[in-house]
Amino acid sequence: xxxxxxxxSLTGLIAFARAASLGSYTAAARALSVSxxxxxxxxxxxxxxxxxxxxxxxxxxLILTPEGRDLYERALRILREVEDIDQAALASRxxxxxxxxxxxxxxxxxxxxAPALPRFREQYPDLAVDLRLGDQYSDIIEQGIDVAVRxxxxxDSRLVSRSLxxxxxGAFASPQYLQxxxxxxxxxxxxxxxxxxxxxxxxxxxxxxPYRAGDKQLEHIPGSAYTVDVSDAVAAIxxxxxxxxxxxxxxxxxxxxxxxxxxVLPQFTVERFAITALWPESRRGSPNVKAFIAFLIELFPSTxxxxxxxxxxxxxxxx
Numbered sequence: 001x002x003x004x005x006x007x008x009s010l011t012g013l014i015a016f017a018r019a020a021s022l023g024s025y026t027a028a029a030r031a032l033s034v035s036x037x038x039x040x041x042x043x044x045x046x047x048x049x050x051x052x053x054x055x056x057x058x059x060x061x062l063i064l065t066p067e068g069r070d071l072y073e074r075a076l077r078i079l080r081e082v083e084d085i086d087q088a089a090l091a092s093r094x095x096x097x098x099x100x101x102x103x104x105x106x107x108x109x110x111x112x113x114a115p116a117l118p119r120f121r122e123q124y125p126d127l128a129v130d131l132r133l134g135d136q137y138s139d140i141i142e143q144g145i146d147v148a149v150r151x152x153x154x155x156d157s158r159l160v161s162r163s164l165x166x167x168x169x170g171a172f173a174s175p176q177y178l179q180x181x182x183x184x185x186x187x188x189x190x191x192x193x194x195x196x197x198x199x200x201x202x203x204x205x206x207x208x209x210p211y212r213a214g215d216k217q218l219e220h221i222p223g224s225a226y227t228v229d230v231s232d233a234v235a236a237i238x239x240x241x242x243x244x245x246x247x248x249x250x251x252x253x254x255x256x257x258x259x260x261x262x263x264v265l266p267q268f269t270v271e272r273f274a275i276t277a278l279w280p281e282s283r284r285g286s287p288n289v290k291a292f293i294a295f296l297i298e299l300f301p302s303t304x305x306x307x308x309x310x311x312x313x314x315x316x317x318x319x
Contacts, residue, residue, distance in 0.1 A: 012046030015039045017075040023061055096291040097126035104149040107231040109133040111250045120295050127288060141280050147292050152273040160284055162277045165300035168307055170269035172252050172261040173244040184265055187211055187220045194243030195222035199229045209246050211268045253306035256313045263314045
């Protein structure tokens with residue numbers, strides 16, 4: 001078992017590193033608010049502990065020996081870690097303030113985050129929110145983003161991630177459309193219907209509609225009357241009687257609540273990926289980030305309200 005480092009040795013490392021960086025015991029003593037003799041004794045005890053000569057001493061200066069130079073580099077790394085811990089502890093006690101930069105896909109920002117931000121600001125009035133919406137992936141560290149909300153977990157060792165909740169999608173249509181064209185029961189029935197499809201801005205590819213058939217998950221490629229690259233536009237076309245389409249629950253829920261959309265084809269209700277919060281490792285101790293992550297966790301309960309709205313409407317149709 002490795003021998004545990006003593007408190008005297010830690011004190012000696014701090015005294016040694018300050019003396020080495022400042023060039024004298026007197027300057028190190030002034031920086032650490034102790035006496036020069038205390039610095040000298042700490043360094044002597046450290047030399048005795050390691051059995052090494054760390055300084056070549058002259059009447060005017062301290063010069064590191066080769067062994068001292070190696071230990072100095074190692075000691076600096078320890079001191080930087082200690083300073084990081086100290087800064088993190090200070091940050092954890094600080095009150096959220098300043099500007100918080102957040103990015104999210106347009107549908108999540110529009111339907112989930114934006115309506116909730118006034119409630120967040122009520123809790124933290126000294127914290128302004130800069131919300132940037134778009135589906136294009138960007139390097140959030142390069143852009144100076146504090147928190148990103150994304151669909152899926154984007155692997156990046158520089159980022160910390162937290163799963164917020166499921167990203168559920170389903171098939172919807174307006175009551176007027178269904179009255180005119182009839183209610184489909186199977187995926188094959190969609191051939192007789194007008195479909196509204198979504199196209200990803202990032203890739204230009206159209207959504208292949210996933211659905212369950214027994215214990216299998218299959219895909220339907222619709223013949224589309226409309227193809228749109230914004231989820232909210234898909235829902236708007238559906239609510240206007242444009243056809244049947246796939247929509248995230250959080251986009252469709254307000255329309256369902258108002259009776260403008262009805263969930264259809266329950267086999268097309270599937271969970272895809274997860275909604276995830278990401279933030280730079282360097283922001284881990286930020287009180288602004290901590291406050292917003294805690295808020296996001298509250299905003300995404302185990303059964304989000306948008307899923308509850310759709311589930312209740314689907315259950316009502318089955319009764």
